[in-house]
Amino acid sequence: MRNTAARALLRQGLTIPELGRVSHDVIRPAFNAINAKRPQCLRQRGPEISSPRLPLDNLRAFHTTTAAYKSKPGKAKDTKSKKNNNSSNGAAATTETENSHDDDDDPNGPKHPPANPENPLDFADVLSRMRRHDEYFRGALKKLKTGGRFNPDILGTLRVQPDRKNSAVTYPLRELAQVSSQGGRIVSVLAHEEAYVKPILSAVQASPDFNQQPQRVPDNELELLLRIEPESREDLLRRVKATCNDWRDRARATRRWREKHHANWRKDGGMGPDLKRAAEKELDKVVKAKMVEIDDAEKEALKAAESK
Structure with missing residues (x-):
């Protein structure tokens, strides 16, 4: 009886103001279906509903879970800050590499020949890097000779x-x-x-x-x-030795860089054990010759510093 009375009232448009008190998520589908059956004159006489219409994709059934909310502004800000810090650090590292003498992996530096797996006894890549280091450190020693x-x-x-x-x-x-x-x-x-x-x-x-x-x-x-206060003889000698030690470290780093290629070629099966030993033996000769060259340059620089 109650359902019959409600439908009768709905047809006459008498209960429309009361619908604003009920959640439109529940009432709207039933009310729209009933309103569609009303005569055109009745549909134009009163508003369909007093509450604003929601997008259909926001309607959720009672049995579903709660809607997922966006991340908190604070967390998003922290994430963005971390990304900016990483980018700044990356930019800093790149600039340091571009402005240093160790440009082995610097894309903006001189292009060194690649390590050739087809000819493991070719050390053009190693010699190119060592020449680059020679230019820097010989220049540094020359500056020390001309006044520190x-x-x-x-x-x-x-x-x-x-x-x-x-x-x-x-x-x-x-x-x-x-x-x-x-x-x-x-x-x-x-x-x-x-x-x-x-x-x-x-x-x-x-x-x-x-x-x-x-x-x-x-x-x-x-x-x-x-x-600028004048440097003492001891300070000048110390700077010469520190420069040459750094030069030696660069030569050793170049050797380790090439040895990693040998290990990878051996692992991939492109280099046999005998060839690997031969390549490392020849590499050892190249590095030892460079160490002798550095020792001679150090002796000359120390002699010039002691004469001051």
Whole structure:
């Protein structure tokens, strides 16, 4: 009886205002079906429902689980921050590699010949890398011979971090400023931009070789002056030895790099055990010859340092 009365009321449009009190998710399907059967005149006389219409894809049955919510803004922000940090670190690492002498894996550096599995006794790849190292370290020893820290080129290699808050990328001082000798022990540093002045000050103060407070030039906000103290004989000898030891480490690293290729070729079956032993024996000869060359360069540099 109650169902018959309800249907009668619905046909007359008398119960429509009360529907706003009931969840439209439950009432809408039944009400729409009934409303569709009403005459056109009745359908135009009153609104179908007082509550706003929801998209069909948001309607859920009672027996289903609750809707999944989006991640919290805080978590999304943390994830984005981690990605930005990784990107910054990646950018920093790339810049360090591009500005260093060890460009074995640097895509922007000189192209070395690849290791050739078809001819394991060909060490063109190893010799190319060693020549690149020779250029750098011989240049470093030459700078030490011509005055050590008095040479503006030495100061120009000092690493500077322009944006300490947002990026860990560093650049050589010579890319951010003009470094020149003013005569005697005075070296002038003329920054290209005003934003570089404070980072240069911090880098000079933190450097073990140039641990001092650069003096500002009153007439020019971009210029700094450094007074470089003369190096003692012991300090100069120490720097020569450290440079040559680093040179030897690069040669050993190149050897390990090539030995990994031998191991991979042997694992893949492209190189037999006898050929692998022969290749490593020849590689050992190449590295030993390079060590003798480094020893000779070190002796010459030490002799020049002792004569000062």
